[in-house]
Amino acid sequence: VTLVPQSGVRSELAALLGESKVTSEPAACAAFAVDGKSPACVVYPPSPEQVAALLRYAADHELAVLPCRNATKLDTGNPPQRYDIALSLKELNQVWHYEPADLTISVEPGMKFGDFQYFVARHRLWLPLDPRGGAKASLGGIVATNSAGPLRLRYGSPRDMVLGLKVATTEGKIIKTGGRVVKNVAGYDLGKLLVGSYGSLGVIVEASLKLFPLPAERATFILRAGTLATARDLRRRILHSPLDPLRLTLLDPWAATLVRAGSREPGEAREHEVWIEVGGSTRVIERCEQEVRDLGRAAGSPPQRLARTETGEAEKFWARIADPAAWLKDAYPDGVVLRTTLPIASTEEFLNRAQQEVESESVGLAGLAQVGTGMVTLCLLEPKRAREFSGLVLRLRRAAEDLGGALIVEHCPWEFKSGIEAWGSAGDHFEVMRRVKGVWDPKGILSPGRFLGGL
């Protein structure tokens, strides 16, 4: 290992990537701060090969690298143990191999999700995801964090949509896994390791993805549920009905209020609400409406209908439901967002226990449950003091684990992070994961310490 003084790193990186692709300006570096730590420099490699060259350089000099684009999800994870270089993937922004008739596309990681959706929408296609960060999220970040929101019910997560990846490794190579066709079992499915690895194994420099036809029309219905018991009844009825919803979310009373207001305004107190989005032709949507009406009547809840199109009011609300941290953090700067994954039958019970846990604390709770997939987001709105926060999170995590699930801290003020492991505890598979990390990143330079158990 050759340890290079900070000033030396900057000039060596400039020699490697070009003068304009490296900066150590304090303001630029501060913009990439993670959990209170700023990098010594920010790099903007203009090609996959240069990403690989950068990683090789960083590995040779044991410099810690965090890959990122728009920083929409960097709040998730443990604080980095070390942080020398922010690797911005902004300049990797190309589309390759777009075949609308094959429903496949290959894209570089820096492309923004909003631009991507706009690009494929002209062929009435989409990547049916509602990831954290929404339009501002990047394709690379979405894949690296396996970010999926309510649409997961119908379409799955990035794990199900990635056909192949090109990955820059800390050895300075670009390796390929999978391919560009929709069915492929040649070789080990290394892509699965990268999806959801939060930048801890390698840097995705190209992703080949499956696309889907856009539904002709969409409609959202809202059913009121006085109690969690009614909500559970509704969930069972909906999932056993012929309806094949795109999204299905249970909002607790505070979440229902906040989603509508989009800010801190108290608004009118609401009940639990079940939101259902369906898609298809006019005829299909009419039939869905009838089904929802019948289900609601059977459970004692007449439905309310929201606007029909994707550009309408409903889409604004669904975006808030998909990423509460994005807008809550302005209204509640000390807010905490926890993401729980559970067996789906436990979702209502978990909301119930969470409510009980916060009752004795001076904390507001808004709960949003994707009841068809078991993903539950809890927003703790006034946690105030770090010590209280960590105790409460541990109790909520225990509640989730008792119900057969897991809880991660998706977003919290970084000062709170020292008291809690973001990902929870690992199981008997951890030693294997540690060895997998060792294969990809033997020097531990990629997002060091941020992933499960400090991987």
Next chain:
Amino acid sequence: MLYEYDALSSLRQPDAVVFPRSTEQTVQIVKLAARENLPLVPRGAGTGLSGGAVASQGGILVGFSRMKEILEIDIENQRARVQPGVVNLDLSLAVSDQGYYFAPDPSSQKACTIGGNVAENSGGPHTLAYGVTTNHVLGLEVVLPGGEVIHTGAKFWDRPGYDLTGLFVGSEGTLGIVTEITVRLSRKPEAVKTLLATYDRVLDATRTVAAVTARGITPAALEMMDGFTLRAVEQATHAGYPMDCGAVLLIEVEGMREAAEEQASEIEAVCKENQARAVRRAETDEERELLWKGRKNAFGAIGRISPSYYVQDGVIPRTRLPEMLEFIGEVEKRYGLPIGNIFHAGDGNLHPLIMFDARDKDQSQRVLKAAQEIIAKCVDMGGSITGEHGVGIEKNELMPLIFSADDLAMMHRLKEVFNPRGRFNPGKVLPIGKMCGELRVQVSAGGEV
């Protein structure tokens, strides 16, 4: 002797065959093999088509026919927990009354096991809409070569950490031995419509495939058989396929009643625009089953008319099907061997069947060369060497066609994390550098896809 074969025959027998009844017994076997430094090959029903379950280097063959319990059915959570020897179709039958099924449906589903499906990441006709095995597996219990037992994934999605489940699925038993599987159960659709479109020319059938996708319709299944194959099938199964046409498409759409109906009508229109001679709908469940029976037994039917055949599993972008069909026609002529075409057309997964007589040395050589040309063409088109049958010992030397030395080195290093001495299913998946001029494997009739 019997365990010398799967649907792909090999040339070597295992030294011993064992049938554990539990994870604990599997651990004991694994430890014994470690002590004695013996290869270990897991095996389900032996329906695989790439030699994944044959002990090509001897050693202990671990059969899972006594680990066939469905351990848990949890309908409300849409999950089941099964032992690896559970037959694929048996799981679907067990939950059918409650309106659920297990989505991956390889054509051998009456015999093949879920453990085998996990090892091969099996597909099937309906994976077009619902994804292959990996999209339906959430968790595994795995015995590693040292005898350690680990649990990957969970009943819920996204257990924090690396997706080891996703790495194990499709690793063909080379990373660990799976002793328990947690799968997702899918809800049966309200309505299913099955259509049979017949064509004079195979070219028009392949054009229809791309046109259906381009219309924004995702059928649940979209299968193609050429005239040669369907005549063999019709003689064997009497499914009601017309004997005189150039190709048929078997298309299925499902979902809410209204949605299935609309899609079926649209597909009918697309077929007619592409010169379909006729489009018939299965009116009853019996009729639908009969149409599928013909498709699922196609390989057996070919076996009746040819002493041997070699089946391939290449994948191409589906829009290139017409071009590929033409190319296969040329290969057929050039090598003087009949080729039947039976495709999972909707996802571009080809199963050309090259017919030959294995007793004829010259024919055997020509088969290999013809097969190589077709695979090379798939790769040229941006495709893959295998869509669902796996690599095994059949295609491991073809891996360099689609992966660089660096790609393969990474796979090799990951394999070493789990299986450093290579005793688990040795000689499979990754190339071992022994390209030989003769058929390393000999394919006979009886396999199903």
